[in-house]
Amino acid sequence: MISPKGHRVAFEYEDLHPSALKFDKGELLRGLMELCENAGVDMRFGHTAKYGKDDGKNITMQIRGENGEYDIEAKKLIIAEGVGSRLTKVFGLNDGRRFFGTPLICNYTLEGTHDIPHNSWIQYYGDVYHPFTEIMVGESSESEDALEFTVGGVNDMKPDMFFEKLRTESPLAPNLKDAKLIKKMACSVKSYVSLLKPYKGNVLSIGDSAAHIEVIN
Ligand SMILES: Cc1cc2nc3c(=O)[nH]c(=O)nc-3n(C[C@H](O)[C@H](O)[C@H](O)COP(=O)(O)OP(=O)(O)OC[C@H]3O[C@@H](n4cnc5c(N)ncnc54)[C@H](O)[C@@H]3O)c2cc1C
Numbered sequence: 001m002i003s004p005k006g007h008r009v010a011f012e013y014e015d016l017h018p019s020a021l022k023f024d025k026g027e028l029l030r031g032l033m034e035l036c037e038n039a040g041v042d043m044r045f046g047h048t049a050k051y052g053k054d055d056g057k058n059i060t061m062q063i064r065g066e067n068g069e070y071d072i073e074a075k076k077l078i079i080a081e082g083v084g085s086r087l088t089k090v091f092g093l094n095d096g097r098r099f100f101g102t103p104l105i106c107n108y109t110l111e112g113t114h115d116i117p118h119n120s121w122i123q124y125y126g127d128v129y130h131p132f133t134e135i136m137v138g139e140s141s142e143s144e145d146a147l148e149f150t151v152g153g154v155n156d157m158k159p160d161m162f163f164e165k166l167r168t169e170s171p172l173a174p175n176l177k178d179a180k181l182i183k184k185m186a187c188s189v190k191s192y193v194s195l196l197k198p199y200k201g202n203v204l205s206i207g208d209s210a211a212h213i214e215v216i217n
Helices: 025-038 086-090 159-168 208-216
Strands: 048-054 059-065 068-074 077-079 099-101 104-111 122-124 135-139 147-153 180-188 203-205
Touching (some): 086 208, 104 159
Antiparallel strands (some): 048 059, 059 068, 104 147, 104 180, 122 135
16 A cells, blocks of 8 residues: 555565465356356356245246246345345345445556556555545556556546546656556446345345455455
């Protein structure tokens, strides 16, 4: 972490062996998919679970696929729908759950930065960088030289605004003066407090849909 005055707080091993690994999530998912297929799991791509109900004995899920809509019946349901938690809400698990808001996140991949360490995960804190959250800088798999800058925002204060300030006015401006933007990705996150009880009846919610903050940390 780097403070507004440039003080550095580092969590690292003395011999600098890695404390975290970054890998391609697509590869991880391909590997998991293969394991599931080999185990005989019925995989259905391009299908959306639209709605469902739990009558106490059985779950009925309404599915939309390429050939239209149909129902699936099951004894139990595990929801792993990510941070939006829409089905988690349908089954009543979000009742009384605190909603933090919908932050916007933008990830800028830059080449040609100067004097920003690689193989690190750096968070820059303070108003000189961002008024209410940190700027995250980490390794990119795009090229040897590339680094990823993750910048948050909200609806009336878009990440682009803060990125522009970072590039031109912040203490990092000299490090970014020759940098080229080679990729930009964005998402919005519907952020809820973690579920203390992630199950109800025959339904269990897992991963980001149950505990987005815990999974990230
Ligand atoms: C910008 C960003 C950067 C991140 N960086 C990191 C990082 O560096 N390290 C880290 O550990 N974590 C990181 N995370 C968090 C990490 O991506 C999540 O914690 C993780 O992907 C959660 O996995 P999941 O399986 O619970 O949900 P997801 O990966 O979101 O998967 C949910 C899946 O369910 C599908 N789905 C949703 N609704 C339905 C429906 N109704 N019917 C059918 N399918 C549906 C979605 O299409 C998706 O494929 C980051 C997240 C963001 C947004």
